[in-house]
Amino acid sequence: MLHTVNKSPFEKNSLDTCLRLAKPGSAILLIEDGVYAAMRGSQAQEKINDAMNQHKLYALGLDLKSRGLDNGKILEGIEIVDYDGFVRLAAENDSVQSWL
Amino acid sequence: MVTEGPYTHQASDTAYNFTKAALNQGHEIYRVFFYHDGVNNGTRLTTPPQDDRNIVDRWSELAQQHDLDMVVCVAAAQRRGIVDADEAKRNSKDVDNIAPGFRISGLGQLIEMGIQSDRTMVFGD
Amino acid sequence: MEEAAQTSGVVKRFMYVNRHAPYGTVYALEGLEVVLIGAAFDQDVSMAFIDDGVFQLIKGQDTKDTGMKNFSPTYRALGDYDVNKLYVEKESLEARGLSESDLMELTWEDEDDDWAEKPSIHIVDKNKLADLLAEQDVVLNF
Numbered sequence: 001m002l003h004t005v006n007k008s009p010f011e012k013n014s015l016d017t018c019l020r021l022a023k024p025g026s027a028i029l030l031i032e033d034g035v036y037a038a039m040r041g042s043q044a045q046e047k048i049n050d051a052m053n054q055h056k057l058y059a060l061g062l063d064l065k066s067r068g069l070d071n072g073k074i075l076e077g078i079e080i081v082d083y084d085g086f087v088r089l090a091a092e093n094d095s096v097q098s099w100l
Numbered sequence: 101m102v103t104e105g106p107y108t109h110q111a112s113d114t115a116y117n118f119t120k121a122a123l124n125q126g127h128e129i130y131r132v133f134f135y136h137d138g139v140n141n142g143t144r145l146t147t148p149p150q151d152d153r154n155i156v157d158r159w160s161e162l163a164q165q166h167d168l169d170m171v172v173c174v175a176a177a178q179r180r181g182i183v184d185a186d187e188a189k190r191n192s193k194d195v196d197n198i199a200p201g202f203r204i205s206g207l208g209q210l211i212e213m214g215i216q217s218d219r220t221m222v223f224g225d
Numbered sequence: 226m227e228e229a230a231q232t233s234g235v236v237k238r239f240m241y242v243n244r245h246a247p248y249g250t251v252y253a254l255e256g257l258e259v260v261l262i263g264a265a266f267d268q269d270v271s272m273a274f275i276d277d278g279v280f281q282l283i284k285g286q287d288t289k290d291t292g293m294k295n296f297s298p299t300y301r302a303l304g305d306y307d308v309n310k311l312y313v314e315k316e317s318l319e320a321r322g323l324s325e326s327d328l329m330e331l332t333w334e335d336e337d338d339d340w341a342e343k344p345s346i347h348i349v350d351k352n353k354l355a356d357l358l359a360e361q362d363v364v365l366n367f
Contacts, residue, residue, distance in 0.1 A: 001359050006114075017275060017276055020355075021275070021314075021355045021358055023355045023356065032110045032111075033110075062117075083117050083120070083121035084125065086121065087118065087122045087125055088125075090118075090221065091127070091219065095219065095220075095361055095363065095364060096219060096220070096221050096364070097358060097364045097366070098221065099366075100224045100244070101365065135259075207258065207263070208263075208265070210365075211262065211266045211268070212266070214239060214268075215235050215363075216235075220363045222364075222366045
């Protein structure tokens with residue numbers, strides 16, 4: 001299953017709920033304000049690093065760029081994708097769950 | 101399914117960009133269904149600033165280019181004042197405001213969309 | 226319904242995920258409207274109540290004098306529409322200090338079991354809910 005998270009982890013609990021309910025081996029894509037979870041050095045860092053042990057994590061490049069989060073500011077291990085990648089992830093996974 | 105209106109949330113932008121990318125990759129978009137405040141993407145009365153994207157118009161243009169079926173839920177539209185000519189007549193409104201490329205229909209269209217499509221996506225808040 | 230007839234034969238697993246409390250936003254009410262309309266399509270339907278979505282099922286809701294419609298009675302009709310798999314996440318309930326006894330008693334009548342009345346609400350833990358979620362064909366979020 002592809003899970004998307006579009007909320008900042010500091011604004012809402014959507015990322016926490018996603019991580020609680022995503023079966024191991026899921027693909028998790030951070031989009032919109034959800035990309036803030038990909039930042040190095042924030043309080044969300046530990047949970048994101050833990051998540052990477054069980055899931056494959058992605059972040060939408062255009063949303064990172066809009067928010068001034070360049071590669072140097074993002075946690076290692078998160079794959080940056082464009083909208084083509086987003087579409088591919090949706091096609092490759094059986095279904096999509098949007099954590100809003 | 102798009103569940104938020106233009107500008108207030110990024111949902112409509114993300115949905116539009118995703119739809120465009122999917123079409124470019126050769127996927128078929130069965131339907132775009134607008135629900136909750138998403139129905140507000142279907143008014144032709146917006147006048148956004150000149151230096152910003154015109155969210156309503158670009159949906160209309162995309163629909164025209166690719167023959168997309170863009171449905172605005174009738175119940176949600178009635179609550180929020182998105183009206184086509186039939187609805188205006190039926191509910192005694194003095195004007196209609198639906199944008200080109202959008203049509204008003206029932207929630208059944210959303211369920212049917214889920215049944216007929218290989219993937220269903222939700223873009224919202 | 227014409228559409229229901231056209232799609233007959235295909236049965237998909239639809240899950241309606243509810244994460245919002247009632248009244249503060251419209252998502253719970255309009256989400257419920259989708260479930261009721263969707264019932265005509267004979268799909269394999271379930272609902273999930275997660276995070277603040279569990280608040281939708283609290284008993285004793287009274288909106289008198291607020292001007293808002295109390296739509297909690299509508300949940301009681303779900304059983305009649307063959308929507309009888311209401312999964313409530315145990316962790317979400319516990320985080321909010323709630324238990325099953327705080328929730329409405331929602332039931333359905335099983336025609337395959339002599340119309341025996343059975344509970345529609347199923348409290349499930351996060352692991353079970355994760356399994357259920359991963360099994361779905363279509364997930365709609367309200």
